[in-house]
Amino acid sequence: MRIYDIIKKKRDGEELTTEEINYFVKNYTEGKIPDYQISALLMAIYFNKMNKRETIDLTRAMVNSGDIVDLSGIKGIKVDKHSTGGVGDTVTLILGPMIAACDVPFVKMSGRGLGHTGGTLDKLESINGFRVELTNEEFLRYTNNIKISICSQTANITPADKKLYSLRDVTATVENLSLIASSIMSKKLAIGSDAIILDVKVGNGAFMKNIDDAIHLAKEMVAIGTGYGRETIAIVSNMDEPLGKAIGNSLEIKEAIKTLKGNGPEDLFQLTLQLGTKLLLLVKKVEKEEEAKKLLEEIIDSGAAYNKFKELVKWQGGDVNQIENPELLPKAKYIIEVKSEKEGYIKSLNAEEIGKCALKLGAGRETMDSTIDLSAGIILNKKVDDRVMVGETLAQIHTNDISKGKDVEEDLKGLFEIGEKNKKSKKLIYGLVTKDRVEIY
Ligand code: URA
Ligand code: CA
Numbered sequence: 001m002r003i004y005d006i007i008k009k010k011r012d013g014e015e016l017t018t019e020e021i022n023y024f025v026k027n028y029t030e031g032k033i034p035d036y037q038i039s040a041l042l043m044a045i046y047f048n049k050m051n052k053r054e055t056i057d058l059t060r061a062m063v064n065s066g067d068i069v070d071l072s073g074i075k076g077i078k079v080d081k082h083s084t085g086g087v088g089d090t091v092t093l094i095l096g097p098m099i100a101a102c103d104v105p106f107v108k109m110s111g112r113g114l115g116h117t118g119g120t121l122d123k124l125e126s127i128n129g130f131r132v133e134l135t136n137e138e139f140l141r142y143t144n145n146i147k148i149s150i151c152s153q154t155a156n157i158t159p160a161d162k163k164l165y166s167l168r169d170v171t172a173t174v175e176n177l178s179l180i181a182s183s184i185m186s187k188k189l190a191i192g193s194d195a196i197i198l199d200v201k202v203g204n205g206a207f208m209k210n211i212d213d214a215i216h217l218a219k220e221m222v223a224i225g226t227g228y229g230r231e232t233i234a235i236v237s238n239m240d241e242p243l244g245k246a247i248g249n250s251l252e253i254k255e256a257i258k259t260l261k262g263n264g265p266e267d268l269f270q271l272t273l274q275l276g277t278k279l280l281l282l283v284k285k286v287e288k289e290e291e292a293k294k295l296l297e298e299i300i301d302s303g304a305a306y307n308k309f310k311e312l313v314k315w316q317g318g319d320v321n322q323i324e325n326p327e328l329l330p331k332a333k334y335i336i337e338v339k340s341e342k343e344g345y346i347k348s349l350n351a352e353e354i355g356k357c358a359l360k361l362g363a364g365r366e367t368m369d370s371t372i373d374l375s376a377g378i379i380l381n382k383k384v385d386d387r388v389m390v391g392e393t394l395a396q397i398h399t400n401d402i403s404k405g406k407d408v409e410e411d412l413k414g415l416f417e418i419g420e421k422n423k424k425s426k427k428l429i430y431g432l433v434t435k436d437r438v439e440i441y
Helices: 003-011 018-029 035-048 052-063 091-101 120-124 136-146 159-170 177-189 211-227 249-260 266-282 289-301 304-315 320-324 351-360 402-415
Strands: 079-083 106-110 148-152 195-202 231-238 334-339 344-349 377-380 393-399 416-419 429-433 438-440
Touching: 003 018, 003 035, 018 035, 018 052, 018 159, 035 159, 035 177, 052 159, 052 177, 052 211, 079 091, 079 106, 079 177, 079 266, 091 106, 091 120, 091 148, 091 249, 091 266, 091 289, 091 304, 106 120, 106 136, 120 148, 120 249, 136 148, 136 304, 148 304, 159 177, 177 211, 195 211, 195 266, 211 231, 211 429, 211 438, 231 266, 249 266, 249 304, 249 377, 266 289, 266 429, 289 304, 304 320, 334 402, 351 377, 351 402, 393 402, 402 416
Parallel strands: 079 195, 106 148, 195 231
Antiparallel strands: 231 429, 334 393, 344 416, 377 393, 429 438
16 A cells, blocks of 8 residues: 555545545554655645545544543543633533532643633642642542542554544645544544544634534534434524633633632623533433433532532642632733723624633743743623723733733723624524434523
């Protein structure tokens, strides 16, 4: 077999065999095929696409390129959650403790932030002492004891995806449905959870810019998971504007604490509640949707979810005092209030551009080696469809660098599009994809 022939075949729009897919994944991972040939192949895949069978084969080849994390030592039906990436997406930090407080084991191997999207591990590291690097023995023991752990991937999981994703990132070949679906699902399937819930984001801050594409991606991922014998469902949700109000690491920890105490932003709480509801039904913890919702609302009202978060922080070495007194979390030196110069309704709030503002402030990483400022970020006081008066605060910029802060103030003023009320009010959740059906809301 020759890589040249595989590239040519895909260039000409033909279907690749299982053997051909295994061949290029294995040999590229082992460094036996150069980047320039795989770049050409990725571009051919980008233009000519892969069918379902090819996508499943690619996923399997990537899963098999590394270690599989065995979770069979954890009692119960283990659940995992994944978002396709967003801005200010604080959901995992709230959903995890809620699910665990319902006695369902939640095992999450998270990533770090890159570019305009944030990462759960960085957020957790704004808590003093919080250890995200756990050994297999530790996360199995923690989850058996308190039903939750959130850690980094220690094992050598899907090395093929790591190489391919980095190459896609610099060759403009990220936005292909099969490549995204196989990349995300290979990482999920390499970790042996029983049930997976996917939050597929759609909008200007997401990979998928329109609902049809997002539904298509969700269907593809659900089919891959189901084919692997995992209960898999997907929610398709709005990422036209950031989720919640806080964007930035310690700011999002504070937002998570508030939400776990029942005082968080409505969109963030409602999305988390929906995901949690579907998850409890998926693992058959309850039978009816209303029961699931009621149970989740109860564990918020009783403080059980908040206490579970504190337990997670304590077990992973973090300072619980900072959770009980959030003012002790990292704080920026300066807060700049961005004031509105117009009266009207917020028409749009481009999530990707706001993510880039947070990145500029140091809340995110330009490259995997950049250091981040845990206290930097943005609080949105107004969101899409809100009414605003002249002089009212649109947002707060939290920064340790006043000149960067001033820069971002100018950017943010331009990002709040203010005018007539939108004809259609915004939607938080567009639909649900299960193995048997697609529900559009
Ligand atoms: N996230 C991933 O892990 N892979 C993709 O291809 C896109 C988003
Ligand atoms: Ca948020």
